[in-house]
Amino acid sequence: MATSRTDSLIGSATSDYTTLQAWEDDIGVGLGGSTNLVTDDYDHHGWVKAGELDQELTISGHTTDATHRITLQSDHSSRPGGSGTPTDSFTGDADRELFYDTTYAAVITTSGYAISPLIQDDFTLIERLQFAMSSGNKHGMQLDATDITVNRCIFEGRGSSTSSSYKAFGVTNSADDYIIKACLFIEVAANYSYLPDEHPGKIYNCSFARSAGTTSVALATNYGRPDIQNNALFTNNAGSNSIGNSGSTSWTTLDYNVTDHSDISEDAGEGANNVYSKSQSDQWTAVDNTDWRLKAGNDLDGAGTNGVSADVTEDIFGNAYASGSWTVGCEATLAVVAYTQTQFRVYENDGTEV
Amino acid sequence: MEILVRVKDRVDPDGDRIKTSRLFQRGDVITVQPDGHPWSPRELTNPHWRILVVLDMTVKDKQSLVGHSIREDPDAPIFRRRGTKIDLDHVILLGPVRDALDDDTRTLRKIPVVLVNVRTVIKAKPAEIPPAVIG
Numbered sequence: 088m089a090t091s092r093t094d095s096l097i098g099s100a101t102s103d104y105t106t107l108q109a110w111e112d113d114i115g116v117g118l119g120g121s122t123n124l125v126t127d128d129y130d131h132h133g134w135v136k137a138g139e140l141d142q143e144l145t146i147s148g149h150t151t152d153a154t155h156r157i158t159l160q161s162d163h164s165s166r167p168g169g170s171g172t173p174t175d176s177f178t179g180d181a182d183r184e185l186f187y188d189t190t191y192a193a194v195i196t197t198s199g200y201a202i203s204p205l206i207q208d209d210f211t212l213i214e215r216l217q218f219a220m221s222s223g224n225k226h227g228m229q230l231d232a233t234d235i236t237v238n239r240c241i242f243e244g245r246g247s248s249t250s251s252s253y254k255a256f257g258v259t260n261s262a263d264d265y266i267i268k269a270c271l272f273i274e275v276a277a278n279y280s281y282l283p284d285e286h287p288g289k290i291y292n293c294s295f296a297r298s299a300g301t302t303s304v305a306l307a308t309n310y311g312r313p314d315i316q317n318n319a320l321f322t323n324n325a326g327s328n329s330i331g332n333s334g335s336t337s338w339t340t341l342d343y344n345v346t347d348h349s350d351i352s353e354d355a356g357e358g359a360n361n362v363y364s365k366s367q368s369d370q371w372t373a374v375d376n377t378d379w380r381l382k383a384g385n386d387l388d389g390a391g392t393n394g395v396s397a398d399v400t401e402d403i404f405g406n407a408y409a410s411g412s413w414t415v416g417c418e419a420t421l422a423v424v425a426y427t428q429t430q431f432r433v434y435e436n437d438g439t440e441v
Numbered sequence: 442m443e444i445l446v447r448v449k450d451r452v453d454p455d456g457d458r459i460k461t462s463r464l465f466q467r468g469d470v471i472t473v474q475p476d477g478h479p480w481s482p483r484e485l486t487n488p489h490w491r492i493l494v495v496l497d498m499t500v501k502d503k504q505s506l507v508g509h510s511i512r513e514d515p516d517a518p519i520f521r522r523r524g525t526k527i528d529l530d531h532v533i534l535l536g537p538v539r540d541a542l543d544d545d546t547r548t549l550r551k552i553p554v555v556l557v558n559v560r561t562v563i564k565a566k567p568a569e570i571p572p573a574v575i576g
Contacts, residue, residue, distance in 0.1 A: 100479035108472045109445060109484050112465050116451075116489055122464065123454050142472060143507050145522060148463035150455065198504050205509070207463060 089130040089155045093118040094167055098136040098192065107133070107144040107159075107194070107204070114149060114157065122148055124155035134162040135216060137175040139189040141197050147207035153234070159204075160214035161192035176215050178239060178404050185271060185379040185403070185418070187243040193217035202226040209233045217241040230262040237267045239403045239417075243376075244274045258288065258311070268292055268395075269403045269417045275299050275376055288313040291395045292402070294416040296367060297323040298376035304331035305346075312356075314340040317391035317399070319416035321347045321367040323374070328353055343392040345370075345415045362390050362415075370416075380418065387415040442503060443478050443551065444493040445471040446527055448542060468526035468564070470506040473498075480550075488545035493527070494553045502559055521566060528564040 095118065096102035097110050104110040110133050115122035119129040146157055161178070162171030173179025177191040187193065194216065196203040206213070209232045218240065220227035227242065242256050256272065258265060265288040274297040290313055295305040305320045308330055315338075320329035329346040335354055342358025344351060349364050351357055365386040372378040381387065391413035401407060402419035414420065434440055450467045453460035465471060471490065474480075480492060505525050529542055533556070541549040556562065 100481065102481055103483055105479060105481050105484060106445065106472045106474065109487075109490070112447065112471050112489075113483070113487065117483065117487060121454050122451070122460070126454070145463075145509070147522065148451075148453065148460045150453075150457075150460070198500075198507065202509065 089124070090128045091119070092130040092132060092167075094132045094134060094169075096136060096162065097133050098138060098140050102136055107135070107140060107142050111144065111146050111157075123150040124157070125150055125152050128155065130155060131157050132166070133157075133159045134166050134169065134171065135159065135175070135192040135194070136162050136171075137191050139193040139195055139219075141195050142203070143196065143198060144194065144204035145202075145207065146204065146211055149208045151208050151210045153210055156210040156212060157208055158212040158214065159216065160212075161216050163215060177217060177241065178215050183380055183404060184377075185241075186376055187217050187219055187241050187273065191217065193219065195219040195221060196227060197221045202229050205229050205231060206235055207231045210235070212236045212238070213240060214238045215240065217243070219243040219245065221245050227256055229257040230265050233263040233265075235262065235265045237265070237270060239269045239401070239405070241271045241403075242273065244272070245276050263287055265289070266291065266398055268399050269401065270294075271379055271403060271417045272296070272305075273298060273376060273379065274305075289395075289398060290315045290318060292317040292391070292399050292408070292415070292417060294319040294321075294371075294379065294418070295329075296321045296371065296374065296379060297325065298374055299323075305329045307331040310334045310336065312336050312338055312341075316340060316343045316395055317413065317415050318344045319346075319370060319387055320344050320351060321365075321370065323347070323367050343390065343394075343413075343415065345387055345390050360390075360392070362386060381414075381416075381421050383421060388412070388421075389414065391415040442495055442498045443474050443476060443480075444495060444498075444506070444527070445474070445480075445484060446491050446493055446529070447471055447489055448491050448529060449489045462521045465522055466526070468529050469523045470527060473503045473507060485550045486547055488547065491542060491547070492551045494551050495556065495559050496553075497556065498559050502563065505563065523566070525563050525565050528562050531562045533561060 095110050097104045097107055114131050118131055119127050121127040161176035163176050164170055164172040175192050177188050218228055268291045270293045272295045305322045324347050329348050329351045338356030343360045345362040345365055347365055347367050368374050370385045370387055372380045372382050389412040393410045393413045403417040406419045408419040447465040447469050448467055451464040508524050541552040
């Protein structure tokens, strides 16, 4: 951890910055003293307020390391002096309804041919945020640096293009050792999504689902073979595979996933613990993209491995996964359902309470 | 539309040219927001920035100003932060506009810029960065 840190509110008229990009550009000028966070000995934290921001964002040009980095997340009680939960972060939703909800901190890309957000600084951490890519030729979040972590986020792809250039989520050849965990990825149009490309990374405990559109894959890996474990890989039964991939490289770790297909990948190396041919509608409360909470009787509960516990410490809501019965996907447990407790008192005929 | 533009160059402190090219430079548009956007006090007073109010700007103009400069190189797919910039030294930017652009105290919080065609002051950047050039 760096000796010094900055914490900036972003996104409302009373925030430090109304725009994400102004915050990012001010790092090293108004925030800290240099774009070299390591020699400057700074961490910089951006806290996004509730509401949907239609803005481009690039995080780039800074020198960072594992203990001097840039973090962007929804405003939350973990902000020093903060009390943002539950009004700013979807993770604080009292009903735990799970979908791209503009009531909470969210970022959308509507400009044509835009890449947003583009992450080019190593070790950047993105947490508890929602991202949507509107239809047309846009590219949503793209990772273009090493050691980036994306944790507990929601992505909604609305793209109509099936070109690999326009994805709700992408990873370039410059991105090594990324980790994407406890995230929800929803596709609502023809576009398939997500392009981890060539370089090593980890995709753990994410839920991929499709409420509309018929393109076949949940996850396109191109030539990449990231470590893929504990993911729900559903396409609403479209196509024949969960993962589209080029080349014929075998998988090193593709295991403990649950899918609606009879085969996850056409390439060799699938682990022995994947679960096949399950129904998308049996896993989540409402697959019309109104609520992706776990459904009672789902096939995800207990289907995962605790072998990812060094990297995954909490689910999308911040709850712990059960070590002995690790759930697949971004939600560790069914939401606690409120119930009414009825008490009876039993009396003998003489009025004595039993 | 209202344009937040950087007026001072930035340089990587360690002399890294790629990192410098990925920082905003003088004339680079940081963001474009709708008319009447409620900018924060920091955004209205930061001496490195100005807010230009341009009436005749199209969505296409906006897209050109906030787009990346992309090079077909897998190791550096985004070569520059921006592919175009506003030429803040253009001779057409005179009088009160010039005074406000040069005023780091930002007495005039938003600078109205009346142009027949905003593209007059939009300048494409070269595809490659000459060694001695920053912006």
